Amino acid sequence: MAEIQFYTGENVPLELHKVRIVQKLDLVPVERRAEAITEAGNNTFLLKNKDIFLDMLTDSGVNAMSDRQLASMMVADDSYAGSATFTRLTDKLKEIFNTDYFLPAHQGRAAENIIAMTFVKEGSIIPMNYHFTTTKAHVTRLGGSVEELVIDEGIQITSDHPFKGNFDLDKLKKLLDEKGERIPFVRIEAGTNLIGGQPLSLENMEATADLVHSYGKLMVIDASLLQDNLYFIKTREEAAKDLSIREITKRISAKMDIIYFSARKLGFARGGGIALHDKALYTKMRELVPMFEGFLTYGGMSVREMEAMAVGLEETMDMDVISQGPLFIEYMTNELIRLGVPVVTPPGGLGCHLDASRFIPHVRQEEYPAAALGAAVYIAGGIRGMERGTVSEQREPDGSEHLASVELLRLAMPRRVFTLSQVKYAVDRIKWLYDHRDLIGGLRFVEEPSSLRFFFGRLEPTSDWQDKLVKAFRKDFGDSL
Numbered sequence: 293m294a295e296i297q298f299y300t301g302e303n304v305p306l307e308l309h310k311v312r313i314v315q316k317l318d319l320v321p322v323e324r325r326a327e328a329i330t331e332a333g334n335n336t337f338l339l340k341n342k343d344i345f346l347d348m349l350t351d352s353g354v355n356a357m358s359d360r361q362l363a364s365m366m367v368a369d370d371s372y373a374g375s376a377t378f379t380r381l382t383d384k385l386k387e388i389f390n391t392d393y394f395l396p397a398h399q400g401r402a403a404e405n406i407i408a409m410t411f412v413k414e415g416s417i418i419p420m421n422y423h424f425t426t427t428k429a430h431v432t433r434l435g436g437s438v439e440e441l442v443i444d445e446g447i448q449i450t451s452d453h454p455f456k457g458n459f460d461l462d463k464l465k466k467l468l469d470e471k472g473e474r475i476p477f478v479r480i481e482a483g484t485n486l487i488g489g490q491p492l493s494l495e496n497m498e499a500t501a502d503l504v505h506s507y508g509k510l511m512v513i514d515a516s517l518l519q520d521n522l523y524f525i526k527t528r529e530e531a532a533k534d535l536s537i538r539e540i541t542k543r544i545s546a547k548m549d550i551i552y553f554s555a556r557k558l559g560f561a562r563g564g565g566i567a568l569h570d571k572a573l574y575t576k577m578r579e580l581v582p583m584f585e586g587f588l589t590y591g592g593m594s595v596r597e598m599e600a601m602a603v604g605l606e607e608t609m610d611m612d613v614i615s616q617g618p619l620f621i622e623y624m625t626n627e628l629i630r631l632g633v634p635v636v637t638p639p640g641g642l643g644c645h646l647d648a649s650r651f652i653p654h655v656r657q658e659e660y661p662a663a664a665l666g667a668a669v670y671i672a673g674g675i676r677g678m679e680r681g682t683v684s685e686q687r688e689p690d691g692s693e694h695l696a697s698v699e700l701l702r703l704a705m706p707r708r709v710f711t712l713s714q715v716k717y718a719v720d721r722i723k724w725l726y727d728h729r730d731l732i733g734g735l736r737f738v739e740e741p742s743s744l745r746f747f748f749g750r751l752e753p754t755s756d757w758q759d760k761l762v763k764a765f766r767k768d769f770g771d772s773l
């Protein structure tokens with residue numbers, strides 16, 4: 293999106309695309325929403341799409357495709373080996389990242405599996421600015437551990453630091469000095485997922501890579517959320533403001549040994565893979581692709597998705613395209629701030645994050661404020677968010693609760709999907725909820741799986757607070773949905 297100035301002075305993120313395929317949405321009455329969240333065990337993962345108005349659960353695999361992407365899917369070359377689609381995709385990656393080799397994988401976590409199986413062993417330490425759930429799971433599964441070395445601002449909920457995802461280079465140097473022999477590679481996640489889509493600066497990425505290479509270690513980048521990070525480098529980093537998105541991308545990739553990504557995010561498609569400059573590294577990982585994913589020229593992906601990915605990667609080089617997500621998120625975040633609602637600042641990529649600890653400080657962490665807020669936002673507006681708090685943690689080995697360092701409700705902004713009036717609706721219902729926050733109570737588990745409880749666990753309200761919320765809604769909104 294270009295900077296379009298409005299005559300009235302209002303700051304509106306203008307869509308530079310038009311919608312040509314639509315999906316009808318249902319907004320069910322508040323009574324049905326209360327029923328639906330009960331049926332879902334107060335877990336937004338267990339809601340059914342027919343009950344959801346705005347699905348802000350995730351940005352994964354739910355981004356809108358362009359007309360060109362859709363058209364490209366019709367000319368995909370469906371052959372098991374040597375597909376022309378694969379050649380087009382590797383050529384596009386070469387053009388963008390200057391990489392000669394590509395290992396396809398069915399999605400981001402499959403790329404993580406291949407990298408972890410190649411380099412992680414018992415006792416390995418993998419430093420990273422911040423972990424992602426699947427990344428950490430692959431490292432720990434193989435007996436390794438993760439060290440998070442993001443700058444201190446990274447985990448502060450409110451800040452005006454433009455690059456909260458930056459690596460703390462002093463901490464990284466110390467770790468490399470003290471435990472270097474246990475470190476096979478260092479991983480940059482650009483941008484970060486679990487700390488609010490916060491980016492790293494180009495300067496920090498380059499300095500991190502130089503440091504890592506001076507110790508003879510491999511530099512790995514998780515580029516799943518690179519699209520937003522590129523936008524933030526261009527708009528927030530003085531030294532990069534005259535560089536094109538293509539130039540910034542090339543500068544980053546030149547410093548990386550391994551570039552992997554989830555194409556459910558990067559490239560507006562599905563699938564994923566690993567792009568590399570070095571033949572020896574490529575050969576080292578190659579055999580795992582046919583073993584776990586599929587033959588080397590599709591890696592578990594449908595060729596249609598690969599074709600769409602190649603076009604989506606090209607579109608990622610277009611500032612008009614990649615600014616849509618961050619500008620909508622910024623709009624939503626700033627509107628909520630204006631209305632006094634506590635959110636994570638500065639706005640990042642991926643989505644807008646409500647701070648449940650300040651939204652409902654009267655709900656104790658043992659009663660899962662982020663999950664309770666998720667249920668309340670759904671009741672208030674049919675809006676589905678994702679809990680990022682204590683429910684997403686695992687209990688300690690002794691069975692005690694591991695309280696999360698932050699209690700957030702993530703409202704993801706799938707790219708090119710929502711309109712501004714839908715975003716305004718979300719802001720409005722969240723503001724209403726904030727004004728009725730005293731009504732919101734806690735939750736307790738009724739079914740708690742021992743692993744991945746945030747996916748499958750079921751909870752119930754600790755009081756009749758949800759009935760009270762429905763009554764307050766009816767009182768204020770009359771017959772409105």
Ligand SMILES: *Cc1c(COP(=O)(O)O)cnc(C)c1O
Pocket residue numbers: 352399400401402424426427481483484485514516517553554555556557563564
């Ligand atoms: C989504 C994501 C992954 C995993 O990708 P999938 O395609 O969902 O397997 C890895 N890293 C980051 C930063 C992500 O956001």
